[in-house]
Amino acid sequence: MFxxxxxxxxxxxxxxxxxxxxxxxxxxxxxxxxxxxxxxxxVVNHASRTMVSSSVAxxxxxxxxxxxxxxxSAVIEPLPLLRDIPVSERPNMFxxxxxxxxxxxxxxxxxxxxREKEIKRQILVELVDFVQSGTxxxxxxxxxxxxGMISVNIFRCLPPASHENTGSENLELEEDETSLDPAWPxxxxxYELLLRYVVSSETDTKVAKRYIDHTFGLKLLDLFDxxxxxxxxxxxxxxxxxxxKFMVHRPFIRKAxxxxxxxxxxxxxxxxxxxxxxxxxxxxxxxxxLPMKEExxxxxxxxxxxxxxxxxxxxxxxxxxxxxxxxxxxxYKLADIVIRGLLKxxxxxxxxKEILFLGELEEVLEGTQSAEFQRxxxxxxxxxxxxxxxxxxxxxxxxxxxxxxxxxxxxIAQNRDVIFPIIFESxxxxxxxxxxxxxxxxxxNVRRMFLEMDAELFEECHRQYLEKEARAQELxxxxxxxxxxxxxxxxxxxGEDMVMVN
Numbered sequence: 001m002f003x004x005x006x007x008x009x010x011x012x013x014x015x016x017x018x019x020x021x022x023x024x025x026x027x028x029x030x031x032x033x034x035x036x037x038x039x040x041x042x043v044v045n046h047a048s049r050t051m052v053s054s055s056v057a058x059x060x061x062x063x064x065x066x067x068x069x070x071x072x073s074a075v076i077e078p079l080p081l082l083r084d085i086p087v088s089e090r091p092n093m094f095x096x097x098x099x100x101x102x103x104x105x106x107x108x109x110x111x112x113x114x115r116e117k118e119i120k121r122q123i124l125v126e127l128v129d130f131v132q133s134g135t136x137x138x139x140x141x142x143x144x145x146x147x148g149m150i151s152v153n154i155f156r157c158l159p160p161a162s163h164e165n166t167g168s169e170n171l172e173l174e175e176d177e178t179s180l181d182p183a184w185p186x187x188x189x190x191y192e193l194l195l196r197y198v199v200s201s202e203t204d205t206k207v208a209k210r211y212i213d214h215t216f217g218l219k220l221l222d223l224f225d226x227x228x229x230x231x232x233x234x235x236x237x238x239x240x241x242x243x244x245k246f247m248v249h250r251p252f253i254r255k256a257x258x259x260x261x262x263x264x265x266x267x268x269x270x271x272x273x274x275x276x277x278x279x280x281x282x283x284x285x286x287x288x289x290l291p292m293k294e295e296x297x298x299x300x301x302x303x304x305x306x307x308x309x310x311x312x313x314x315x316x317x318x319x320x321x322x323x324x325x326x327x328x329x330x331x332y333k334l335a336d337i338v339i340r341g342l343l344k345x346x347x348x349x350x351x352x353k354e355i356l357f358l359g360e361l362e363e364v365l366e367g368t369q370s371a372e373f374q375r376x377x378x379x380x381x382x383x384x385x386x387x388x389x390x391x392x393x394x395x396x397x398x399x400x401x402x403x404x405x406x407x408x409x410x411x412i413a414q415n416r417d418v419i420f421p422i423i424f425e426s427x428x429x430x431x432x433x434x435x436x437x438x439x440x441x442x443x444x445n446v447r448r449m450f451l452e453m454d455a456e457l458f459e460e461c462h463r464q465y466l467e468k469e470a471r472a473q474e475l476x477x478x479x480x481x482x483x484x485x486x487x488x489x490x491x492x493x494x495g496e497d498m499v500m501v502n
Contacts, residue, residue, distance in 0.1 A: 082130050090136055097123050098145045101190075102152045107182035117186070124189040132196045140207050146197065147211040153190045155219045181228055191234040198241045205246055212242060214252055221256050224273030236276040240283065254299070257281065261303040269310045278307075278319035285326040292331050300327050300334065305341035313353060321360040328367040335368040336375045343379055351392040358387065358398045365408050373411045381419050385426035388443075393436035400442040403449065416454055424450075424461040425468075 079097070082090050101124055105117050127146075130136065138146065181187065197203055198212070220242075223235055243253050257277050264271045288296055304327070307313070307320050328335050342361060347353040365373075387399040402408050412419050427450075430443040451458045 081126060083135060087136065091139060091142055094130075094142055095145055097127065098149045101127070101149050104152065104156075105183075105186070107186075110182070121186060121189065124186065124193060128189060128193045128196055131193060131200060134200065134202045137202055143197075143203075143207060144211055146193075147216070150190055150194050151216070151219070154187065154194075154223065181231075184228070184230065187231065188234075191231070191238065195234065195238050195241065198238060198245060203245075209246055209248060212246065212249075214249070217242070217249060217253060218256060221253075221260060224260070224277060225271055227272045232273050232276045235273070236279060240280050243280070243284065254284070258299060258303050261307060265303075265306045265309060269312065274307070275316035275319045278316055278323055282319060282322045282326055285323055285330070288330055290330065296327075297334070300324075301337065301341070305338065306345070308342065308345040308357070311350075311353075314356060317356045317360070321363060324360065325363050325367060328364060332367060332369050333372060335364060335372040338364050339368070339376045339380055343376075343383055346383060351390070351395050354387065354390075354392075354395050355398050358395070358402070362402055362405060362408070365402070365411070366405065368411070370411065370414060374415060377411075377415055377418060378422065381422045385423040388423065388426040389429055389434070391435070393439055396430070396434070396436070396439045397442065400439070400446060403446055409449075413453055416450075416457060420450060420454070420457055420461050421464065424465055428465055 079093070082093055082097075085093055101120055103116075103120060105113055105120070107117075131138070131146075197208075217239075220235060220239060224232060226232055226235075239253070243250055257280075260271065260277065261274070264274060285296075304320065304323055307316075313320070324338055328338060339361070342357060342364070346357060384399060384402070387395055390396045390399070403412075427443050427447050430439055431447070434440060434443070
């Protein structure tokens with residue numbers, strides 16, 4: 001039950017600084033106007049989370065107890081704004097406002113406690129302005145209460161995932177098939193408050209790290225499984241700023257993200273925030289110092305490359321491909337490991353996934369040097385040869401696009417003695433039997449390129465191909481002849497058995 005008195009404010013949430021966001025590789029975190037966002041559903045498949053960390057002050061714990069009281073009997077009257085009272089009285093007023101913001105309303109009924117919801121929203125907006133403006137330095141107790149209130153609001157038990165409600169295996173739900181968390185009008189401002197607190201120049205990391213600790217970070221990472229993309233956008237920006245500001249937490253954050261990837265790859269194959277986590281890691285990888293640590297190379301081999309395995313790769317492939325290419329730009333010697341990893345997880349029956357792999361392969365080959373290319377070119381072009389013959393014309397076309405890249409053509413030309421014989425048969429099969437006319441035209445262009453590049457080698461490959469075809473024809477004729485002999489013997493034996501029976 002509320003015993004506090006507040007005054008309604010009319011100040012709006014300040015927007016994030018665009019230049020500051022650009023420094024970290026992000027724009028403004030999502031569409032922060034809840035009225036302009038398409039619908040989706042907030043989901044985290046976890047057990048109920050603890051509302052407040054153990055380090056929260058007693059005053060915040062009392063506020064949590066108040067939060068479970070029914071709001072219908074609450075008496076709410078105006079309170080002065082923080083900026084309108086003497087500095088000496090601000091800590092006490094700040095604490096009282098924090099306690100009010102710890103109250104969790106039921107948003108399932110939009111008509112329930114309308115006045116109280118609006119009062120809490122305006123207090124949250126005021127707190128955002130207060131933290132961002134820096135008009136009053138937050139004491140250690142105030143920071144503890146602030147993080148406690150934020151924890152109460154965002155660390156919550158979320159409803160089941162959409163696929164659990166419907167039993168559907170479809171991982172790519174349309175936006176109009178999902179629904180938003182009705183509490184987002186408050187959650188959005190709470191996330192904005194946390195972001196402003198983290199990026200504020202007034203926030204002392206030595207003090208703040210006591211409350212934004214490992215437990216807080218793990219709970220924050222849990223929320224990345226939310227199906228609401230607006231929430232994930234805020235989480236992405238906030239976690240990145242925490243990583244940048246709290247250096248002591250960096251190894252722990254990387255390890256925690258690794259564990260999320262491992263569980264996704266090898267257990268569930270279901271997680272809504274893989275793309276956002278990869279966006280954070282793309283910026284982190286870009287900042288790795290050289291020579292690269294063994295820990296980072298193991299992350300590439302054990303987490304990033306196996307992320308090509310899940311069926312839902314299309315949901316995060318763009319971010320994954322960026323992380324992979326960042327590694328190769330940092331250390332070109334990793335190209336051989338990456339290419340062999342792609343071949344290991346190359347799709348067999350999923351044509352759309354195969355097109356994604358071919359696009360990523362082109363980006364990887366652009367950063368590949370000759371020595372690394374030579375180590376993997378034989379298995380690589382065996383796979384490319386199979387893609388050239390794909391009956392799915394989009395796969396074949398995307399494979400031929402590799403010859404539009406000058407760097408790849410240069411690598412092929414330098415190693416044509418090995419590559420020509422591998423793919424020559426695939427080109428001949430397309431010329432003789434592929435059903436798609438566009439693929440026919442591309443095949444003819446590549447054959448012409450090979451002929452102009454090394455006519456003598458082309459003729460030798462053609463001669464070997466004809467000899468192989470002749471041998472295959474001869475083996476086929478021998479096989480047919482053997483079958484005819486077996487049929488004749490079987491017919492003769494069967495006739496003699498019939499005479500003996502008679």
